[in-house]
Amino acid sequence: MSDFSQELKPADPQGPSILAQERAGSDVNIDQLAHHLLHRGDFLKRQKKILSVLEKxxxxxxxxxxxxxxxxxxxxxxxxxxxxxxxxLQHGWDIDDYKMADYLTDEMAPYALQTVMFATSIREQCNDEQRAYWLPKVENWEVIGCYGQTELGxxxxVxxxxxxxxWNPKSKDFTIxxxxxTASKWWNGAxxxxxxxxxxxxxxxxxxxKTGKYKSHGPHQFIVQIRDMxxxxxxxxxxxxxxxxKYGYTAMDNGYMLFKNLRVPHSALLSRYSGVDSESGMYIKPKNQALVYGSLTYVRAQIIMHARLVLARACTVSLRYxxxxxxxxxxxxxxxxxxxAVLNYPTVQIRLLPLLATTYALHYTGEAMFKLYWQTRADIEKNGDDSGLAEMHAASSGLKSLCTILAADGIETCRRAMGGHGFGGGSGMIPLNxxxxxxxxxxxxxxxxxQQTASYLIKRMQTATKDQYPSNTESIDGQFRLFLQNKQSSKTYDIYNNESDIVTAFQHRVSFLSYQAYEARIEKKQPWTSLMISLHRLSRAFSESLLVTNFHRAIFESTPDPPLDKATHNIMKTLFRLFALSTIDFQSTEFxxxxxxxxxxxxxxxxxIQQLMAEIRPHAIRLVDAWSIPDYLLESALGRHDGDVYNALWRKAHLENPLNLQxxxxxxxxxxxxxxEGEETARQRIEALALGVEGHEQRGDLWRAKL
Amino acid sequence: MSDFSQELKPADPQGPSILAQERAGSDVNIDQLAHHLLHRGDFLKRQKKILSVLEKxxxxxxxxxxxxxxxxxxxxxxxxxxxxxxxxLQHGWDIDDYKMADYLTDEMAPYALQTVMFATSIREQCNDEQRAYWLPKVENWEVIGCYGQTELGxxxxVxxxxxxxxWNPKSKDFTIxxxxxTASKWWNGAxxxxxxxxxxxxxxxxxxxKTGKYKSHGPHQFIVQIRDMxxxxxxxxxxxxxxxxKYGYTAMDNGYMLFKNLRVPHSALLSRYSGVDSESGMYIKPKNQALVYGSLTYVRAQIIMHARLVLARACTVSLRYxxxxxxxxxxxxxxxxxxxAVLNYPTVQIRLLPLLATTYALHYTGEAMFKLYWQTRADIEKNGDDSGLAEMHAASSGLKSLCTILAADGIETCRRAMGGHGFGGGSGMIPLNxxxxxxxxxxxxxxxxxQQTASYLIKRMQTATKDQYPSNTESIDGQFRLFLQNKQSSKTYDIYNNESDIVTAFQHRVSFLSYQAYEARIEKKQPWTSLMISLHRLSRAFSESLLVTNFHRAIFESTPDPPLDKATHNIMKTLFRLFALSTIDFQSTEFxxxxxxxxxxxxxxxxxIQQLMAEIRPHAIRLVDAWSIPDYLLESALGRHDGDVYNALWRKAHLENPLNLQxxxxxxxxxxxxxxEGEETARQRIEALALGVEGHEQRGDLWRAKL
Incomplete structure (x- = not known):
């Protein structure tokens, strides 16, 4: 067959000329905005460096x-x-380079636990002796590790x-x-x-x-060799x-594991904070539980920063296409x-442009959480002041929940907004989703x-009811006291003309819902379980208020840092309004x-909202360009930087599809x-495909012996 | 290694005993309700018959x-x-048996177009001569067909x-x-x-x-042989x-196709309704365009009925688990x-139980649409009365949109409500989603x-403004006239104590939004595009009103048909309230x-809502059992009828996972x-995996010659 397809090109206008025009029609300063968003840890330079290695x-x-x-x-x-x-090793990458490579490869792979959960446990939960033994092995990757917490049941x-x-008192060791x-470990990566x-x-x-009866002192971490070296x-x-x-994580070997009376030595119990006295068999209680929450918060701040890049990726693909x-x-x-252009339809804009605004909202709150984490940690380490920990933990819980929902739902909204081609492999949205x-x-x-967030807010409201004098109104206590003082007032907020009124409206909603929850739980002593739906909504309200407050602070209350041109700064203000008003639209009952x-x-x-979207529309392409997601990461015919969508879809189908070889x-x-191939060959082949392992067994492959 | 896993069982209580208790605690009559829902076309008997063949x-x-x-x-x-x-052929299956097999196999497969789009086109668009030639070939499957409409661009x-x-006047044939x-056909199944x-x-x-210049008369269907027999x-x-x-449809070969000056005979143009006079080369205009809309409605009624079963499947898995x-x-x-049990938490109930109610809401509207379709079709065929067509088309458009969104989003809500195991392959939710x-x-x-739905409603409102006398208030015209007469009244509806007030509240919202759209478009002449968001919301409001109205009619306004016990009937009433109030909760601003x-x-x-959910909770398992989704279709460890979740998850992982063979x-x-395997073997193997077709090419496989 003669392949005449190479003589053809897509109908005009061509994608690349459209994107060139889109970019020419906006004065957003891409490089400056990219630096503003991604200056932390030299992100852009690092991305370029690692990309040049991987792509080859x-x-x-x-x-x-x-x-x-x-x-x-x-x-x-x-x-x-x-x-x-x-x-x-070859390129002398540091840990951030390695993480960048991981981000660009975009795959949860079998070594993913080594530098994170496995090394972190060794580093944070081992006593000095254990650390001296294990840390070099882990850091030199002489052992390959995983983290076995979650179980089938x-x-x-936890x-x-x-x-x-x-604990076996006589042999002074443990039996796992x-x-x-249902006690089987389950899901554990690697x-x-x-x-x-x-x-x-x-x-x-x-x-x-006294009695010799065994009693649990709760879950503890043990390091165990599980396979022959x-x-x-x-x-x-x-x-x-x-x-x-699984739904995703295709390259990762999430595992299961059962133990039958496995003996491990006393030193297997990671004993930095707690332990077992090997002589007396007595439990040594943990000293400072709080630090655990600290690192959880760090993980969650990373989740927010990751969510913004993931959502930015979905927005990049969908807005370009x-x-x-x-x-x-x-x-x-x-x-x-x-x-x-379908992006000119308000019904497409209403799905995509609020999400574009959300990427920025997530950014400023991620930044704020990182700052809060480092500050709180410094306070604890310097003078033992852990007063910030509870609020940080409460905020991080609510934000983890809200931000991952915004990103997860946002990806799918972006995918659907692209119609048929959004369902195709050329969208690049399949593994992302x-x-x-x-x-x-x-x-x-x-x-x-x-529930943790709501529980914290109820406690703060309870405190506020006891002490009506407003303290710092920036703090949640101050907000709550102000609310209690003005509870009878019927003041509403001018969300259309005054940005700080938007912020106050969000905060007012939090105070109102917190007060309702406080009344129900503390005053009326209603069962916790019966309040769960309201508590979830309270946490969402609080987290949305944080997103709005942090966005406002970064854009209206101070000079953007790193700085932005006036034109770019103005668009950020419009994005703030769009994010806030879209959120109100979605949650209007509570307001x-x-x-x-x-x-x-x-x-x-x-x-x-429609007016704000019309203002943002001409800048949409530059606003996603600033997120600097490389084509290699997008892996998307629809989202390519050059806009050559249809040629790319064609190549992918016509030249890269193995099914077309047969x-x-x-x-x-x-x-x-x-x-x-003949009927008999086909029948055997197809049955093996359909039956899988059972097919192997029928053919006498004693696979279980190989386990 | 000794495999001691077979000695173990899950921690108590065991899944099967839990489900047995759940079933014992409800007086819903499963068999009767199953018959009520699935009596059409002997669904249950047919399902059993076909299942017994496929499972072997x-x-x-x-x-x-x-x-x-x-x-x-x-x-x-x-x-x-x-x-x-x-x-x-072997079992003498009729077309409904075949469709049942297709439903149970649960796979969009390469013959899927043969009996539907391909055969339908032949049957409905061919003239008598064409039909006599092609229909036997299609029905005997001598030719394998597809339907090539959608293109890359x-x-x-359309x-x-x-x-x-x-049309080539001299040779009296066509050049395709x-x-x-972008003119390439794209997406076409098979x-x-x-x-x-x-x-x-x-x-x-x-x-x-006169001029000889070519002019398009719009898209028309041609039958073309595309491959050598x-x-x-x-x-x-x-x-x-x-x-x-693609995202799904893994087994289907959705294709692309380009033509280079392919000659096809005059008879290739399907000419039942329109055509080309082969002598004069003149266009023969179509006689009755309306019938096309009729069959589209039928397809959409099927989509609603399918959506209910799909959502029922997701509910079955998630509520059992x-x-x-x-x-x-x-x-x-x-x-x-x-x-x-996690289903006891209101935060799980609020996600799942309104969806359970939605399966029933979809059912009664699907039933109503089928009845409407057959009645309208009979009216047209008997006396040419196509007055029902426009409303049916408008309703079917809005309902297709709403019902598929409810099911698509519902599946994912069900999946997430199952936490970690919902992300695993044992959930059975991956291919479904x-x-x-x-x-x-x-x-x-x-x-x-x-837009089609909204456009229709604006037209009806325009008519209503001209004629203020209420006609039948069951019709949309009657509702609109009543609304216009009482526009100044500030009557609100008692949605908590009066079910018919619920229905009226939904209808009032539709009238209000229709009037707003009418004012904007007809009176103020605002651009259509600028109204699109409101129009979409109007369509949703109308479709939700249909779901509520049809549900109410089937359960409150007449004896359920086929009949239901009082206990079961009462639960249906509670499900109606839950569906309606949850919908109001989600859309409260408009109300x-x-x-x-x-x-x-x-x-x-x-x-x-929480109270209604507490009433439904004890019946949840029987209410999904009634949908009669067989385990073979669920293909889910979590959703099994017997509740033996953990043993099933274990078997799937431990005995059926080919990755564990190596x-x-x-x-x-x-x-x-x-x-x-050695380093060199591994390197070659992995490169071939990573590079795919390019790897074939590098190794000199001239795959393009094989095309």
Missing amino acids: RPYFCKKNQLNLARPDRYHLGLARAKELRRLS HGSN KGIECEAR HSPTL LGRTANHAIVVAQLMLPDQ KTNKPLEGIVIGDIGP TSIRRQFADRDAKGSAPEQ NDYLSKPTVEGDNWMIT ILSGALAPSQLRDLTPT TFNPDWKTEEIIMG | RPYFCKKNQLNLARPDRYHLGLARAKELRRLS HGSN KGIECEAR HSPTL LGRTANHAIVVAQLMLPDQ KTNKPLEGIVIGDIGP TSIRRQFADRDAKGSAPEQ NDYLSKPTVEGDNWMIT ILSGALAPSQLRDLTPT TFNPDWKTEEIIMG
């Missing part, structure tokens, strides 16, 4: 990923993980895990044991096929000094495997009018952890019921599938 | 699907499609497609040609690798009788291929209390088609602004991946 390596080519079977994705993931380690409720570590099937060592979280069981087979007394395919894609002429146009959908659940389920807004004020909401037999009367 | 066939085993590479999924899909055809705007069919790359014939939609270009290679002048991996899954004890419990996410886009993009509700009425919304080399210093 065949292992890091992403274009065939969606064609691969899940087991092959693990093979490739392990190969990439190893190569990243080798490249680190317990995730959120205290409920069933795996036990019993899984009493049930455990399934890779790691030879694990941090195992188990109930520390010590015999009562030569053969990589599980050690005797351990059953391990990979849990199988919808500004190129044309469909339908203006319905009111007379005569034959050209088709409109599939992987990110884990985030609302991991690191604290989004519906569960909001009405709290009295922050009069019902009649809602009438102007949609027209005002010719098939479409005739239902024969079982032959690939033309010419 | 190795090709239809689903458990390895998530492990397969995308090309292999196509191989398996084609093999299954062929087998379904053979089984149809145009989907929603009038904008670029593929051309030019793709003038640009085109990529399978079909040998296609319905090709192309601009019908006829020369002007022996070799299945594309014919000369055609470039075809599969477009590559969350009633089994235990996590945390009641926070207010004294002493050591047992962990709670991935495939269903196409629905908000296909058969009319959900944001675009709502306030329209004056249907006073702001103060919103205060009781959440407590009332042992890997975790040492980063070597490139070896599978233990013992």
Whole structure:
């Protein structure tokens, strides 16, 4: 067949000329804004440096990923993980370089736990002796580690895990044991096929000094060798495997693990803060539990910063594509009018532009959380002042929940806004969506952890009711006291003409809902469970208020840092308004019921939002360009920086699709599938595909012996 | 390694005993309710019959699907499609049996277009002669067909497609040609690798009788042989291929196709309603365009009925699992209390139980739409009365948009409510989500088609303003006239104590929004584009009103048909209230602004919803059981009918995961991946995985010659 497709080009206007025009029509200073957003840790320079290495390596080519079977994705993931380690040494990468490589590779791979949960546990939970022994092995990657906390039966409720570590007073060691099937470790990354060592979280069981009866002192961390260092087979007394395919994380071997009376030495218990006295068998209580919360907050600040980049990626793809894609002429146009860019339709704008504004909102709160974390940590380490910890923890819980929801739902909104091509592999949205959908659940389920935020706010409100004098109104206490003093006032806020009124309206809503929760729980003593829905909403209100407050502070209350041109600064102000008003639109009932807004004020909401979107529309492309997401990371025909969408889709389909290498037999009367392979070959091949492991077994492959 | 896992069982209480208790605690009559919901076309009997055939066939085993590479999924899909055809003949299945097999197989497979779009076009668009020639070939599956309408550059705007069919007056035939790359057919199912014939939609270009200049008469359907019947290679002048991996539809070969001056005979143009006079070259105009809309409505009624089953499936999995899954004890419990079923938490109920109510709401509207379709069709065929067509079309557009959004978002809500295990392959939610996410886009993009609904409502309101006498208040005209007469009244509706007030509140909101849209468009002559957001919201309001009205009619205004016990009937009433009040909660601004509700009425919304959920909670399992989704279709460890969740998850991971057949080399210093394969083998293998087709090319496989 003659391939005449190379003679053809897409119908005019061409994507690249459209994007060039879009960029020419805006005065947003991309480089300056990019620096403003990404100056931390030399992000842009680092991205360029690492990109130039990865793009040349065949292992890091992403274009065939969606064609691969899940087991092959693990093979490739392990190969990439190893190569990243080798490249680190070869190029002298520091930890931030390594993280950048991980970000650009965009894959949760089998070494992902080594530098994070595994090394962090060793570093933070080991006593000095343990640290001296393990840390060099971990940092030189002589052992490959994982973190085994979650079990088949317990995730959120860590205290409920069933795996036990019993202290044997005579032999002065522990027995790690899984009493049930639900005690099996489950989900733990790198455990399934890779790691030879694990941090195992188990109930520390010590015999009562008098009765000898065992009692749990709660979950504790143990370091355990789980596989043979030569053969990589599980050690005797351990059953391990990979849990199988998941929604995302295709390259990661999330694992399961059962123990049958496995003996580990006294030194296996990580003993920096607590421990077991090997002579007396007595429990040594932890000294400072609070620091644990500190590092959780750090992880959550990272989650917010990650959420902004993930959402920026979805916005980059969808805004570039919808500004190129044309469909339908203006319905009111007379005569034959050209088709409109779909981004010109308000029904597309209302889905994408508030999300674009959200990327910026997330940014300023992520920045604020990082600053708060470092400051709180410094306060604790310098003078033991941990007063900031509770608020930081409460804020981080609510924000983790809200920000990951905004990003997760935002990705899908962006994908759908791209219509049919958004459903195709060329969108680049498939792995993004599939992987990110884990985030609302991991690191604290989004519906569960909001209770911590609400619980904190109820406590603060209770304090505020006892002391009516306003303190610093910037603090939550000050806000609450002000609210209590003015509870009878019917003042509403001028959200259309006054930005600080917007901030106050959000804060008023938080105070109102906190007071309701306080009344229900403290005064009326209502059951906690019955309040959960209100508590979740309170946490969301508080977190939205933080996003709005931090955005306002960064853009209206001080000179942007690093600085922005006036034109760019002005667009940031418009983005603030769009973010805040869209949020009000979505949550209007609470603004009405709290009295922050009069019902009649809602009438102007949609027209005002539409006006703000019209102002932002010409700058949309530059505003996503500033996020500096490289094409390599986007891996998207629709979202390419050059806008050459249709040629890229065509190449992907016509030149890079392995299914097109084979010719098939479409005739239902024969079982032959690939033309010419014959019926018997086809039948055996297809049955093996359908039956999988069972097919192996039927053919006598004694796979269980290989485990 | 000794595998001691078979000695273990999950911690108590066991899933099966939990589900048995759940079922014992409700008096919902499952069999009766199942018959009530699924009596049409003997659904339950048919399901049982077909299931017994499929479950025994190795090709239809689903458990390895998530492990397969995308090309292999196509191989398996084609093999299954062929087998379904053979089984149809062997067992004498009728078309409904075949559709049931398709539903249970739960896969969009390469023959999916044969009985639907391909056969329908032949049946409905061919003239008698064409039909006599083609229909037997299609019905005997001598040709395998697809439907080529959508192009790379145009989907929603069918009038904008670029593929051309030019009439050649001398040779009295057509030349089909793709003038640009964006004119390439794209997305067309079964085109990529399978079909040998296609319905090709192309601009019908006829020369002007005077000037000879070609002019388009709009898109028309042509039947074209595209591949050789022996070799299945594309014919000369055609470039075809599969477009590559997508979000879902893994087994389907959605294709692309370009034409280079392909000659097809005069008879290729399907000419039932329009055509070209082969002597004069004159266009023969279509007689009755309306019938096209009729069959679109039928497709959309099917979409609603499908949406209810899809959502029921997600509810089945999530409600069974969350009633089994235990996590945390009641926070207010004294002493050591047992962990709670997560479904007992209102924060889980608020996500799942309104969706359970939605499955029933969708059902009654699906039923109503089918009845309306058959009645309207009968009216047209009997006496040419097509007056019902416009309303039916408007309703079907809005409902398609709303119902597919409710189901698509609902699936993901169900998945997330299951926490970590919801992200795992054992949830059964991965293919469900991935495939269903196409629905908000296909058969009319959900944001675009709502304009048709709004446009209709504006027209009706315009009519109503001219004629103030109320007619039948059941009709939209009657509602509008009543609204106009009482526009000044400040009556609100008692949604907590009076179910028909709920219905009226929904209808009032529609009238209010319709009047606003009418004012903006007709009186103030505002640009259509500027109104799009409001129009979309109007369509949603109208569609929600239909769901509420039809649900109310079926449960409150008449005896349920087929009949229901009093206990079951009562629960349906509670489900109605929950559906309606949850919908109001989500859209409260519009109810306030329209004056249907006073702001103060919103205060009781959440407590009332929580109360309704508490009433439904004990019946949740029986209410999903009634949907009769077989385990084979669920393909879910979490959603199994017997509740044996943890053993099933374990088996899936430990015994059915092919990745566990291999042992890997975790040492980063070597490139070896599978233990013992050696570095060089591994490197070549991994590069081929990463590079895909490019890897084939580098190794000298001249794959393009094979195309």
